[in-house]
Amino acid sequence: MQTPLDSLQARLFAMQDSAYKDFNKKLIPTVDEKTMIGIRTPVLKQFAKTLFKTEPDLVTAFLGALPHQYFEENNLHAFLIENIKDFDTALAETERFLPFIDNWATCDSFAPPLFKKHPDEMYQKILEWIRSPHTYTVRYAIGLLLSNYLDSQFTPAALELVAGVHSEEYYVNMMIAWYFSFALIKQYDAAIPYIIDRKLAPFTHNKTIQKAIESRRIPAATKDYLRTLKIPS
Secondary structure, eight states: OOOHHHHHHHHHHTTOOHHHHHHHHHHOTTSOGGGOOOOOHHHHHHHHHHHHHHOHHHHHHHHTSOSOSSHHHHHHHHHHHHTOOOHHHHHHHHHHHGGGOOSHHHHHTOOOTHHHHOHHHHHHHHHHHTTOSSHHHHHHHHHHHHHHSSSTTOOHHHHHHHHTOOOOOHHHHHHHHHHHHHHHHHSHHHHHHHHHTTOSOHHHHHHHHHHHHHOTTSOHHHHHHHHHTOOOO
């Protein structure tokens, strides 16, 4: 007899786009393609929004059914968390879900809007997550600092916090580079000393410069200067 969760999985497969799966699996090499269904992100986000509004019991059962089998089930889980309206619940569900994230795409796909409305509480949680032994929990913490703490909530201490992350994990170091490239866009005066003084690992240092140079939001003269700061390979 088919359970409600089996039925939900069947509904996901009904949204399958094989061509998109073939495209997507090349972008996320750490995910076994056998666990990919192939659902476009806007389609899955809309499905999550509708499911959250219309089938709360199924949502509760699904959120409690970790670990999931498919990549898109993890993404659905992330998108459902984004729909939660209570901050404490959204935070608790995020924290419960983070250890099950196994790829950059799921990690980067969600940030509950409520997190921006509680910057102090979230910053304290980020201080915990960024010290996690789990690759994607660390990446998630740095991603939140990038998205939520480089504008009105910016504090120079966050730059020091991210620069202090030392990891051999490619997907952590790439997020550090993304963070500092955005810091160069939004908080240049505070961020540039980290590049001048070579406070980042060589790979991350050069990736930061590469990503900053690729941005349209950095003046040409600044890009020329950043090129002079590359560490020779």
